[in-house]
Amino acid sequence: MSDRMLTMAEALREAMGIAMEERPEVFILGEDIGIYGGAFGVTGDLYHRFSPLRVLDTPISELGIVGAAVGAALSGMRPIVEIQFSDFTAQAMDQIANQAAKIHFMLGGALHVPLVLRTPQGSGTGAAAQHSQNLETWFANVPGLKVVVPSNPADAKGLLLSAIDDPNPVIFLEHKLLYKIPGRDPVPEGAIRIPLGVSKVVRTGKDLTLVATGIMVNKAFEVTEKLEAEGISITLIDPRTISPLDMSPILESVEKTGRLLVVQEGPSHGGFINEVIARVSESSSFGSLIAPIKRLAGMNIPIPYAPQLEKAAVPQVADIEVAARNLVKEWR
Amino acid sequence: MSDRMLTMAEALREAMGIAMEERPEVFILGEDIGIYGGAFGVTGDLYHRFSPLRVLDTPISELGIVGAAVGAALSGMRPIVEIQFSDFTAQAMDQIANQAAKIHFMLGGALHVPLVLRTPQGSGTGAAAQHSQNLETWFANVPGLKVVVPSNPADAKGLLLSAIDDPNPVIFLEHKLLYKIPGRDPVPEGAIRIPLGVSKVVRTGKDLTLVATGIMVNKAFEVTEKLEAEGISITLIDPRTISPLDMSPILESVEKTGRLLVVQEGPSHGGFINEVIARVSESSSFGSLIAPIKRLAGMNIPIPYAPQLEKAAVPQVADIEVAARNLVKEWR
Amino acid sequence: MVAQSLLMGHPLSSPDHARHALLYMYRIRKFEEAVEDLFGRGMMHGTMHLSIGQEAGPTGMCLALRLEDQITSTHRGHGHCIAKGADLTRMMAELLGKKIGYCGGRGGSMHIADAETGNLGANGVVGGGIPIAVGAALASKMQHKGTVAVSFFGDGAMNEGAFHEAANLAAIWKLPVILFCENNHYGMSSSTEKAFAIDRLADRGLGYGIPGVTVDGNDVVAVYEASEAAVARARNGEGPTLIEAITYRWKGHSRSDKNLYRSKEEIDEWKDLDPIPKFIHRVLEANLLRQDEIDAIQKQATDQIIEAVNNAAAAESAEPSGLLEAVFKAVSA
């Protein structure tokens, strides 16, 4: 079992390898994913295991390669595009938002676009403002895209396999600080699939509902353990897919705990946490709240370079801890 | 006075004309803004009044022209870029989000980017999914951009003049159905300026706080008049700038009315209405709510073509009316 | 299926081929005239981009294609769609927002696609279809399908990054794709003289290692011949070709165009170069069809369009129910 404690990079690679073995129409394209193994080492040896034709190194042309993936997806293939940093989806936004997302609907259902776009997001590497964004909100705001934000290797594998199966375009956002760390749980062997659009209850408590995705799940988990010792028990929910967003476990939990803390790394405006808050506000669970909803998000600034600045820009464990404790202690 | 009942296109043109007379460094660039007068006729005769050098027709190159505007802005000019449809900001997202928005911060304040990007957004013209989006959430999510959504000619003029003065990049989103209709109020002569980041209370009531921007303000206004006759009095607030977002009149009003309805045309996920809800939820005004917050947003679909489908896709007057009435009648 | 009646081959190679080329040019012309009329009478929604005057390009190119070959098209896409063999009623129904329309009323003129005839879709985004065609060609190569993909686009689209990135990928991967530029001298109001600092747009190919040919885009024979050569190259694994077809749009860019950027004389000059009489002249000269046969072909096209309009008008309107479910294709269990 211990050899199944994979890193997220390994888990993702395993998922892609399985999908490529299962289906000849699956292929990967992206910059430096071949002999280089990917900027973050995710594709690794797939280039050698499969072939340069199925692990296709491309020039630096994000718009072109996403567009080519759209065309290939319309023509019987199942491309997985890797964009080296999610920041550079900006280059490809027309093909992502105006083409891939809309084709199935806009063309009356005659065609569909089974495409996965994998890309690392988030800060923490000292690469500054053009390499550290969390842009999930751009995608979540575009009807026709599914948006996945895995928080651990086992989920990443199962969600990626489902994303590759999905007949629709899926944006798969991987926090780069998660690539090299193993998860808390072993990664199951074989072609395990986790359906998109199903929230996961990571742990259950009675005092507070805490919702987070991606790397924030790790930070939040740390807080749940720490506060448990103080007698504060927390339900931690990881939606895993932010679009579509599965609210039911969140609403159920809010009814029990009466308190809600939502956390994300990106700036608040447009953030998925706002969607959670709005849905709670509209729901009948709203009446169960005994405290104002609290949110933690990245500062409304571009991500700075120097480590002390970069840390200040996004919620840290201590911030979550303080917010969680206060919510519970101050509202009884 | 009556001759000052301008359309929004006229008001915007007047603002640009004033700014160009005031400052030699102001110029406009975009596709078909010259002899053609702009796809929606906004630049009109400016090409003839000024010169082809200051009203610069460009090839179809959104990324290039926004980039050129960034470079010109860094070099002492004050460009106003027109993007023919806001949907095509997708082409220019790198220059908008990764360059213009970040340069001042990321470069340590040494340089700044006084650039205005004007672009029509919204549905209602039968141009379907690639020409009808409301993408304000993409911009609002990028720290470093100011985002303006005018709802009437007088505001449009005053806000555009402030946007041109602003030393920072401003995204100016104009609903295309507003271009040809005069506002309720006359447009003041001369170089009137309305500061960015100040919400406007359009009318005051005691039963419900209704927040809307752009064309939704018109629709909401209609509802306020209609429901007044039913004895329901509504405070209508138009934030005008969605980033930065001026919450104080909204919070004050919520404290008085105890009910909040927020409306936007674009899909909810990522929407500015979510930010309003989240800020209310976090605020002390939260305790004044006597009803769950209600939101109305576009359906989570690409905008369809046929008129009956297109209408169904976004909130109409009747939808706002029903939501407002129910909120007041059902929660006392 | 309409599509299978397509007759490939040189338009002057037999009376049937000539008939086909002429019929399709007429179909396009009459379709566009009908659209203009419906708009004029307020019976159509949205906007329109007519390709009257440009019929030889799509017709000549598509004569060199097989049913299973793919195309991507543009906002000015009726001609491509018809030339590739689409059903006229379903096209017209789409423009009228009907359920039986190609997009069920969800797309309109700018988004008609037809999987059966290999049309991956018109596109509201200038340049948007070019990388998609390259991807289709990539799929063809990966799956050894032997098919070719053609991207139609305008002169204006050539200045978009999408053209550039797509062209380079096509070149380095030697893909079976044809970049078919309809140079009608304007991108909306922007003339090629102002938008380019080169005379021959086909020279853009030089920067990618893609052969570029310029043809008279109003001569369906010349277009066919260039297209046929490019298709042969593509099927042979020799890679992409850039074809520049010189033509002219008679009508305004779209509904709202006041034609301020060009002269009436210029328009009239180009009307004299009408691709349809030009081809008829060649056909008569070659003794392939008689004048009465030609007249019959024109009437046939007119009748087909009238029928399409009538059928479309009579069809059921698209309904808002089910829109939300239509966003995603259902995940099969």
Added chain:
Amino acid sequence: MVAQSLLMGHPLSSPDHARHALLYMYRIRKFEEAVEDLFGRGMMHGTMHLSIGQEAGPTGMCLALRLEDQITSTHRGHGHCIAKGADLTRMMAELLGKKIGYCGGRGGSMHIADAETGNLGANGVVGGGIPIAVGAALASKMQHKGTVAVSFFGDGAMNEGAFHEAANLAAIWKLPVILFCENNHYGMSSSTEKAFAIDRLADRGLGYGIPGVTVDGNDVVAVYEASEAAVARARNGEGPTLIEAITYRWKGHSRSDKNLYRSKEEIDEWKDLDPIPKFIHRVLEANLLRQDEIDAIQKQATDQIIEAVNNAAAAESAEPSGLLEAVFKAVSA
């Protein structure tokens, strides 16, 4: 201000010019070596993109520029920044996240800009600076400033849409801009052979009507001469030039590069073509400087870098307070 000490002109035109060219190439080399060392010792954050082996390009190009001329640079931008005259201490301080750093610690290596020397900024986005330089040139033309803008970018950047759109705008508006491509044979792991279907990247100019010249990018004299001609053209109102400087990056792409995509032999071959000894040879041959003077120049550069590192290390760290206020420039009343 450091910048004003810049000495423009042909590197072989006088001993002072030779000294200047050599000093700046050494400064770049030594700066990069210091950065590599600091990274190796875990004293630096983020990543690094070293331009060792490529010093002749930025040096030769900037020798043809005036202080008020502008440049845009890249992720591999230390060389451009130094060659344009930036302060070494403030550069190094930025890399160390210090308050006195060019960006106050907010940008790091990939975002250093220096308004005083006309450096509009390195850029983390491949191709991101090219349209910006075109815009700077547009401003120069509109304001009749007589200045020139240079965009440095890599071979890899040429396949981005940004290059294409910017090149076309520069061409049609005849802007005073130089598109300076540092062709170091790789965009990360992607070789020019695989990423292009043309042999000479300067041929990309053909598609825009921009003259393209290819020079030995390791020969500071050749680079200067091509740059000087391009600058003259630009100042004369004759429009842009595309310069392709052939060079090579000795080090990995960035910190994490395992160099799997190229051979040690290839790297060694290029080390033999080191631009610094190549220039020294020319200088000695021309009797412009003696060997002891050359040694002194090298030592001077080394000392300047040591001083910069020491000053930067001693400087105060950047602090998180005030970050939020730094997002927007304050609106003046």
